[in-house]
Amino acid sequence: MAAVVGQPQPGSLLGAARELPVGVRAVLAPSGRGPCTEAVRLLGGDGGTRVLRGEEKDYGSILLDLGRLTIETQKLARAADEVLLVARGGAEALAHVYAQASDLAQGAGRLTLCVLGQCPYAPSEVSAALEIENVALLPWDAKSADVLGGTRHGRLQPEGLRTSSLLRAARQLAGRLIESGQGGPSRAGFLADVLSERSIR
Secondary structure: OHHHOOOOOOOOHHHHOEEOOOOOEEOOOOOOHHHHHHHHHHHOOHHHHHHHHOOOOOOOOOEEEOOOOOHHHHHHHHHOOEEEEEEEOOHHHHHHHHHHOOOHHHOOOOEEEEEEOOOOOOHHHHHHHHOOOEEEEEOOOHHHHHHHHOOOOOOOOOOOOOOOHHHHHHHHHHHHHHHOOOOOOOOOOOEEEEEOOOOOO
């Protein structure tokens, strides 16, 4: 997809999508750090943003995993309607967020920091210290992450007593975004998921 964004008619994002075993359509990244970096650079330009936003008649949300925060990924993150930044809960990881995420937080309410795993600080403390209004806590749930990532066989219970803690937390976060008017379907919008960790495991 990144290779055609410079063309006058780059086509649809759906043209490059594959359906994953969990029923989600995804455009998969090229293998290797170099090709991934180049693809992100190309997508961060005007042509890539145009493909991601779609036409006037298009609606819905795109969840875009940008990997680590870099100059290239920040271009795409700034174009997003909403940004979910995932970081561990330790002091060092949160200090890294403070150093790297100041530009992302400029749009009030656009940035939600998702703190993964144990955190010695309350969400209100993290919010005040990092100057990020929206902070959500997510559990460290390696088994569920492996199932979602396809590296472990099994099924996740979507509802009921045996629902995974990760799915419960993700559902609460999604509900909060919808209630606050963030992350809803938008013909001009896409949702960026900027991960400071390479995976949620």
